[in-house]
Amino acid sequence: MSSQNWTTTPITTSIVRGALELERTPQGTLLHRLPSWARAQCADPQLAMVESQPSGVRLAFRSSATAIEIDVLRSRTTYAGIPPRPDGVIELVVDGRVVAHTVTSGGTTVTIDMATGAPDQETGPVLTARFTDLPDAMKDIEIWLPHNETIEIVELRTDAPVEPGRAPGRPVWLHHGSSISHGSNATHPTEIWPAAAARLGGAELINLGFGGSALLDPFTARTIRDTSADLISVKIGINLVNTDLMRLRAFGPAVHGFLDTIREGHPVIPLLVVSPTFCAIHEDTPGPGSFDLGALAGGVVRFRATGDPAERAAGKLTLTVIRDALASIVRQRQAGDPHLFYLDGRELYGESDSAEYPLQDALHPDPATHRLMGERFAQFAFADGAPLDTRCQ
Template sequence: MTTGIEDRPITADLCRGLAELERTERGWLPHRLPARARAQSTDPQLAAAEAQPSGVRLAFRTRATVVELELLRTRTVLAGVPERPDGTVDLTIGGRLVAQSGTSGGDVVRVDTTTGQAEFERGAPATVRFDGLSGRDEELEIWLPFHERTEIVALRTDAPVTPLPVGRRRVWLHHGSSISQGSNAASPSTTWPAVAAALGGVEVTNLGLAGSAMLDPFTARTMRDTPADAISVKIGINLVNADVMRARAFGPAVHGFLDTIRDGHPDAPLLVVGPLYCPIHEDTPGPGAFDPSALGRGAVRFVATGDPAAASRGSLTLSVIRDQLGDLVAARMAEDPNLHYLDGHDLYGPNDSADHPLPDALHPDAATHLLIGERFAQVAFAPGGPLAGP
């Protein structure tokens, strides 16, 4: 250990963008859903996603020239599916990205996709280090990886740290799918919600849950109980690619989800966002699946396996959802002046697919995350926008 560096206590007031900080056997685990919500689902996909700390960061003032963060990551490896790149930890100072470090080591969960059986391999924590900092009194934020379960084992600096005060900026609470969580983004501070928050001058609490934006009541209750000045909900893609719902259930489920949010935030600006353009699911229901021919080439790509004709029998497609969601929100807006709707095509639409194709047919790439974040900020946070401050 470098001379002068000392351990600093890991406390909840050092963290932003999480629901709870759980003490584990080996460190501190940030959760984006509270324990009561986690107890109401046995889905391993959701359990993995909510413990992947998208948008979670340590935020403090310090005069440190060296910051070390010891992390224990858990990676999930699916048999026959190419592994994701190592996670990235971002350091921002005064809101500006100044340094990045890759993750390493940690535990591995290997899943046999044919049987569902999993094997656990225990690993060791690893340290990311940021040095050469100015030593001036500055605001630092350390953004944790968005697609790796991450336990914080230790924080070490060569100067004291002071948590940033709560309430210095408006809080934007967002819920969506893996695209909102950050799939295929370059790093945690460059997911589209992080980009939009930086441009909009707000603090993001990201409830983007990969594969798990299902209109779950416990997620709505979490949003109801989470302090927020502005709220958005992106609805659609997971309902289609998981094939969990029919048109008859969709409308009432959306109403119930929005009603629950309104129970805790009756007057907050609330923006409902329709699904982004996704050619495989525009007119074809789910379920979605890995494209076996792409896997044979060592690539990840998704396909829709449903029957397009089933949409006339109540199966959901993105086109069906856009039509129903737009009408539903328009009807509610008559009694809710702080409710707004944004067509997902305004963030990423058919005209974007030539210049910004979805590399796996489902998720935007890193450059497109930046584009979507910029567009969202221009629409939502610009003066007069639905989520703009007073």
């Protein structure tokens, strides 16, 4: 910490947007995107990791501060023999414009031996992200936290007092999806496709994209049901295939139950069901998905589908099967739900896009593709007269 006079501001819900719960820890404040009662209903370590990664979460306040410091302690997981993902990024947004960023370091890194499952833990220091030379005038400030690392906020300091950000005056859009919605392979938290779409569409984002964990879990549906929102979208499919979690017989009733639960809390607001974007390995080949070991031997992360296309006859799910089923379910429900809409995910990223915007790991979009998807979603969902038209809210 530098020697100048600082104002320390507690991390409370008054300045946090996009998180559903704050947990006090010995170090500071851990931000959760699922409430504790929901976390208690699932012991999956993958879900525990991704819901605590603050994708779409930001601190929002007003201040005339010219300097800001935020101390954070990150936690990240890597795998021996697999190239690590890039470090996280903290971005500073002033009056709606990204003006600076800091790359994370230190904290706790757990490296897992994939052959044995044994973890090796390395502990580093707290990171202080510093932003200086800001305009000496009252302004709207947002600090966007890394979408791909668990972050504990230790302390927030400014050289002028802070007040909570003004009510956004924009409709709240709650989105649920998989690692693609979480932001995998994007490099900056403001550039994941839901953040880009929200910015273009004039919406206030709550992002419940959970890497590997968009699995029609009832506790996720109840969380959406109980969260205040003006617009909702749910992107369903890819994780059900690459985890090989269920068969077609279970899929339809599970989708109906998921949507029924959401409608218990939000009976008439616009609800958009989005089917999977194009992913060649799973279009007609069931899961489970797996690392491509041949690519890994060359130091490249790629995924592959390990199922047999013939197993579709026994009810195994593929992206093609899921799109057909979702479209049918939405058509059926629209007879009694005029505020329910459907978007074929290939409108966001389709086969024709794969030449110019290839999925480099065969599964996740790169930063340019996140921008493309955000632009297309905003055009489809938020434009005048569109399913989630923000001007109608």
